[in-house]
Amino acid sequence: MIRDITLGQYYAADSPVHRLDSRVKIAGVLLYIADLFIVDDFIGFGLCAAALCLYVVLSQVPVKFIMRGLKPILLILIMTFCLNIFMVDGRILWQWGFLKVTDEGIYTAVFMAVRLILLIIASSLLTLTTKPIELTDGIEKLMSPLAKIGVPAHDIAMTMSIALRFIPMLLEETDKIMKAQQARGADFESGNILRRAKSLIPILVPLFVSSFRIAQDLAMAMEARCYRGGKGRTRMKEMRLKGVDFLAFFLMLAFLAVVISERVVF
Amino acid sequence: MSIQVRGLKHVYSPGLPDEQLALDNINFDIYDGETVAVVGHTGSGKSTLVQHLNGLLKPTEGTITVGGVEITAPGTSMLEVRRRVGLVFQYPEYQLFEETVAADVAFGPKNLGLSEDEVNSRVRDAIEIVGLDYDEIKDRSPFELSGGQKRRVAIAGVIAMKPQVLILDEPTAGLDPGAHRDILDMIEEIKEISGNITIFVSHNMADVAALADKVMVMDKGRLLMMGTPREVFAQKDRLKEAGLSVPPVTELMAELKEKGAEVDDTILSLKEAEEEIYRFLTRNR
Amino acid sequence: MSEIIRIENMSFEYERDEDREPVKAIRDLSLCVEKGSFTAIIGKNGSGKSTLAKNLNGLLLPTGGKVFVKGWDTADDEHIWDVRQTAGMVFQNPDNQLVSSIVEDDVAFGPENLGVDPVEIRQRVDKALSSVNMGEYKNKSPHLLSGGQKQRIAIAGVVAMKPECIIFDEPTAMLDPRGRQEIMDIIEELHDEGIMVILITHFMDEAVRADRIVIVNEGRIFLDGTPGEVFREYDLIKSISLDVPMAVELAQRLRKRGIKIPEDVITSEGLVEYVCQYR
Numbered sequence: 001m002i003r004d005i006t007l008g009q010y011y012a013a014d015s016p017v018h019r020l021d022s023r024v025k026i027a028g029v030l031l032y033i034a035d036l037f038i039v040d041d042f043i044g045f046g047l048c049a050a051a052l053c054l055y056v057v058l059s060q061v062p063v064k065f066i067m068r069g070l071k072p073i074l075l076i077l078i079m080t081f082c083l084n085i086f087m088v089d090g091r092i093l094w095q096w097g098f099l100k101v102t103d104e105g106i107y108t109a110v111f112m113a114v115r116l117i118l119l120i121i122a123s124s125l126l127t128l129t130t131k132p133i134e135l136t137d138g139i140e141k142l143m144s145p146l147a148k149i150g151v152p153a154h155d156i157a158m159t160m161s162i163a164l165r166f167i168p169m170l171l172e173e174t175d176k177i178m179k180a181q182q183a184r185g186a187d188f189e190s191g192n193i194l195r196r197a198k199s200l201i202p203i204l205v206p207l208f209v210s211s212f213r214i215a216q217d218l219a220m221a222m223e224a225r226c227y228r229g230g231k232g233r234t235r236m237k238e239m240r241l242k243g244v245d246f247l248a249f250f251l252m253l254a255f256l257a258v259v260i261s262e263r264v265v266f
Numbered sequence: 267m268s269i270q271v272r273g274l275k276h277v278y279s280p281g282l283p284d285e286q287l288a289l290d291n292i293n294f295d296i297y298d299g300e301t302v303a304v305v306g307h308t309g310s311g312k313s314t315l316v317q318h319l320n321g322l323l324k325p326t327e328g329t330i331t332v333g334g335v336e337i338t339a340p341g342t343s344m345l346e347v348r349r350r351v352g353l354v355f356q357y358p359e360y361q362l363f364e365e366t367v368a369a370d371v372a373f374g375p376k377n378l379g380l381s382e383d384e385v386n387s388r389v390r391d392a393i394e395i396v397g398l399d400y401d402e403i404k405d406r407s408p409f410e411l412s413g414g415q416k417r418r419v420a421i422a423g424v425i426a427m428k429p430q431v432l433i434l435d436e437p438t439a440g441l442d443p444g445a446h447r448d449i450l451d452m453i454e455e456i457k458e459i460s461g462n463i464t465i466f467v468s469h470n471m472a473d474v475a476a477l478a479d480k481v482m483v484m485d486k487g488r489l490l491m492m493g494t495p496r497e498v499f500a501q502k503d504r505l506k507e508a509g510l511s512v513p514p515v516t517e518l519m520a521e522l523k524e525k526g527a528e529v530d531d532t533i534l535s536l537k538e539a540e541e542e543i544y545r546f547l548t549r550n551r
Numbered sequence: 552m553s554e555i556i557r558i559e560n561m562s563f564e565y566e567r568d569e570d571r572e573p574v575k576a577i578r579d580l581s582l583c584v585e586k587g588s589f590t591a592i593i594g595k596n597g598s599g600k601s602t603l604a605k606n607l608n609g610l611l612l613p614t615g616g617k618v619f620v621k622g623w624d625t626a627d628d629e630h631i632w633d634v635r636q637t638a639g640m641v642f643q644n645p646d647n648q649l650v651s652s653i654v655e656d657d658v659a660f661g662p663e664n665l666g667v668d669p670v671e672i673r674q675r676v677d678k679a680l681s682s683v684n685m686g687e688y689k690n691k692s693p694h695l696l697s698g699g700q701k702q703r704i705a706i707a708g709v710v711a712m713k714p715e716c717i718i719f720d721e722p723t724a725m726l727d728p729r730g731r732q733e734i735m736d737i738i739e740e741l742h743d744e745g746i747m748v749i750l751i752t753h754f755m756d757e758a759v760r761a762d763r764i765v766i767v768n769e770g771r772i773f774l775d776g777t778p779g780e781v782f783r784e785y786d787l788i789k790s791i792s793l794d795v796p797m798a799v800e801l802a803q804r805l806r807k808r809g810i811k812i813p814e815d816v817i818t819s820e821g822l823v824e825y826v827c828q829y830r
Contacts, residue, residue: 012690132652133652133653133656165649165650165651172694176355177361179317179322179355180358180361181361182344182348184348184361184374184377184423184427185345185348185377187345201363202363202373205363206362206363210360217644217647218647218648218650220610221647223635224608224635224639224640225664225708226632226635226636226664228632233663234667234672235672236656236662236676238669308698308727308729442753442793443753443792444792445595445596509729514797518798518801518823521823522826522827525823527829527830528830536800539801540804543801544805546826547829
């Protein structure tokens with residue numbers, strides 16, 4: 001169950017996309033999201049989808065792997081689709097009680113679903129092609145101008161990278177605690193919501209205790225290794241923008257221009 | 267009461283790229299009243315194996331029968347399986363969650379649906395079996411006890427379910443020598459009182475030699491050997507291939523023999539080693 | 552001979568809730584440890600040995616007395632980072648001390664904090680990883696490694712800070728025998744390279760490898776000397792429910808039956824050698 005989660009997972013490969021600077025990739029995703037919201041027809045989506053396909057091919061991440069990442073959000077996708085298809089007014093095509101399907105509804109539902117799918121693929125590609133550490137480094141760098149106005153850019157990035165390190169561990173810990181309580185006859189699967197919520201206590205309490213223990217140990221280990229915040233810190237992997245990074249960024253901007261002009265023209 | 271395992275196989279994440287054969291065609295019998303040690307290198311499948319014995323993991327293939335009941339058959343009540351087979355996990359003190367020791371130990375018996383009186387008397391018995399003073403400890407928070415005490419409380423939580431088979435996964439991991447010895451003594455005492463099957467996973471070969479009637483050696487998901495400690499520890503080279511060793515005294519005697527001293531190298535305890543070296547050194551007197 | 556760590560009349564108390572007495576973990580303890588030495592500190596759980604370890608590099612500060620590292624008072628804020636760079640520390644739980652989800656980035660964490668030049672960090676990281684035989688794992692994620700491997704990464708992370716002294720706080724307590732062996736071999740190698748080692752442990756067969764053993768009990772030094780000197784006090788050690796190495800135990804039992812085994816026999820090798828004289 002835990003192994004199915006690919007959102008936020010890294011796929012190791014040595015592709016041009018993997019080698020891009022993480023700042024460019026983060027900016028790229030933000031621009032792409034902007035693209036998706038500028039677009040107001042299916043021609044625009046066609047362009048966006050084509051650009052994404054090119055990106056996927058360049059990234060060398062198997063399509064099957066990307067699709068696995070879509071699975072957990074399938075439910076959200078279906079829900080928004082249903083909401084749109086039944087709730088939007090327009091010419092009624094089919095009606096049953098208070099449920100009605102309109103042409104506008106179908107259009108909006110498909111439109112939103114396509115937008116959501118493209119958005120999720122693009123953002124999961126970011127994490128699939130960028131090591132978590134590079135990602136947090138990139139975020140830290142991008143946010144560093146904000147440090148001047150008091151945003152703790154380094155601390156935020158550090159917190160994120162520690163979370164990345166410990167999430168798999170806490171998932172394993174949860175699994176272990178669940179099994180141990182099951183061995184003592186605990187039942188997590190039957191009963192009403194109240195009973196089920198109550199049955200979580202034997203999992204949550206040990207999990208909290210473990211998390212605090214880990215946090216305490218980790219804080220001490222970091223202090224012992226001379227961690228004192230972002231000040232005076234150097235990095236082994238310095239981030240330097242290369243020619244190809246500028247080129248990629250330029251292409252992304254150019255694509256934004258294409259999308260804007262498409263919307264103006266059609 | 268006995269355990270029969272036939273053709274047991276377990277595959278993790280079947281069909282996925284990280285598919286892994288954790289157990290491969292395991293067959294064995296454990297008879298009434300036996301103490302069995304499971305040894306193996308980390309990742310050899312021993313934890314996976316013991317989790318099958320109380321139904322926490324379902325086999326991909328094969329059957330497990332405990333006391334005449336096939337626990338792997340579809341529709342078996344898991345609660346019934348857990349009443350029969352108690353499993354104490356590694357570092358069990360990390361599962362304590364109640365406000366008082368007594369409430370924590372009562373968690374298992376309550377899940378079994380026993381009456382309040384029955385639960386209370388079992389809690390008292392279990393806490394005393396693990397060597398703690400019930401009246402002194404029952405209202406204390408489990409989180410403020412020492413490491414060794416926490417572990418005892420956690421073990422009491424399983425014993426209070428009165429299982430007919432008690433499984434302990436590395437019961438002495440991380441304890442200091444004193445607490446280590448106490449836990450081993452406790453296991454022997456529980457065994458004496460209940461007379462049930464006891465299965466324990468261990469890395470400590472001296473403990474295995476001292477406690478076990480039979481030893482199961484796991485290697486890469488297979489059952490490499492099963493026999494008495496003397497039989498198993500006589501196969502030093504095969505153990506070595508599985509990344510395991512013999513007890514330190516046995517190793518010492520083997521070295522003596524290798525260097526040309528005429529001593530028996532099938533020795534398993536300090537006492538035997540003492541006698542054998544004494545015999546050797548005084549043989550010409 | 553120059554000393555790196557000097558402890559003067561140190562005591563340490565843990566605060567508890569207001570209505571209860573504070574716990575005295577260390578009571579008036581004095582100790583000097585010399586450059587390049589290998590000292591094992593032994594004691595049962597709750598003896599104060601871990602508290603002592605954390606006082607050696609300023610993670611905890613003594614509530615009485617002083618601790619000096621290379622002449623710097625650990626309570627002196629100005630030199631705390633010098634203290635921690637000089638005296639690195641490896642902890643018990645291999646999982647809870649790794650910061651990064653990539654092995655080599657974790658090893659780089661310490662030098663990065665020290666503000667070392669990026670090119671030099673790269674060299675230090677590669678060297679530290681190969682010194683613990685983990686070079687090929689540098690791009691792996693720690694949570695896929697075994698306990699022993701994780702502990703080796705933790706050691707590399709400290710080595711990359713170029714400390715003069717490494718304090719190991721029960722580094723093998725959570726490992727299997729193979730992992731324990733690996734870590735002990737690496738500790739010995741580091742000591743051979745000139746790093747001063749303080750090993751906190753409750754495994755006697757590990758302590759035998761040290762050139763000095765300090766047994767701590769109830770916050771005080773109970774015994775202090777070479778392994779030979781310390782294990783001569785067989786009955787004293789047993790009285791505080793600690794073990795002695797198997798060879799010491801066996802030799803002691805044989806002595807009681809009239810066999811005159813010299814007192815410097817404290818290892819299996821020593822015992823084998825002794826017995827084989829009579830073959």
